[in-house]
Amino acid sequence: MNLKPALLIKSTALLADTYFADAVILLAEFNEKGALGFVINRSFERTLNQLEEFKDILPFPIYEGGPVDQEHLYFLHQRPDLIEEGVAVDNGIYYMGGNFKQAVEAINNRTITTADLKLFVGYCGWNTGELEAEIKEGSWIVEEGMPEEVFMNW
Known part of the structure; x- marks a missing residue:
């Protein structure tokens, strides 16, 4: 299977003793520079409202997106009608670059739920050829990614 955005990669037993043990990752970007994705099945220990900057909003789960850049929040969503400026991944999934302020407002006024938005701390990244070699x-096992699997509560 050719690699492209919106595929899921699932770790095998070869990664059992690593950060990626039992990981399911959505590839959000794949190009000549490499690949970028988010672990979609690993909850972060805090919710959004437990982060100082967002202490006055409703609780919303965060996922541990990967080991790279865990100082920032990223998100996937499927509601371009509520969140502008998102970059299409594929299969109706949008990600980074969307208006995060609009996402937080939609969470707080309950117009968006976990069925449409997933927040991440960090991401996974591979340089050119690294993911293919792995x-x-x-x-890794490669599968088609569907929105219902990406946005389900793992």
Whole structure:
């Protein structure tokens, strides 16, 4: 299967003793520079309202998106009618670059739920050829990603 955005990669037993043990990652970007994705099945220990900057909003789950840049929040969503400026991934999934202020407002006024938005601390990244090599060695299984799987509560 050719790699492209919106595919899921699932770790195999070869990664059992690593950060990626039992990880399911949505590839959000794949191009000549490499790949970027988010672990969609690993909850972060805090919710959005437990972060100082967002202490006055409603609780909303955060996922541990990956080991890279865990100082920032990222998000995937499927509501471009509520969140402008998002970059299309594929299959009706949008990600980074969307208006985060609009996302927070939609969470706080309950017009968006976990069925349409997923927040992440950090992301996963691979340089050119790295992910392909890991797949070839058997570290990852590649599958089509569907919005209902991406946005389900793991």
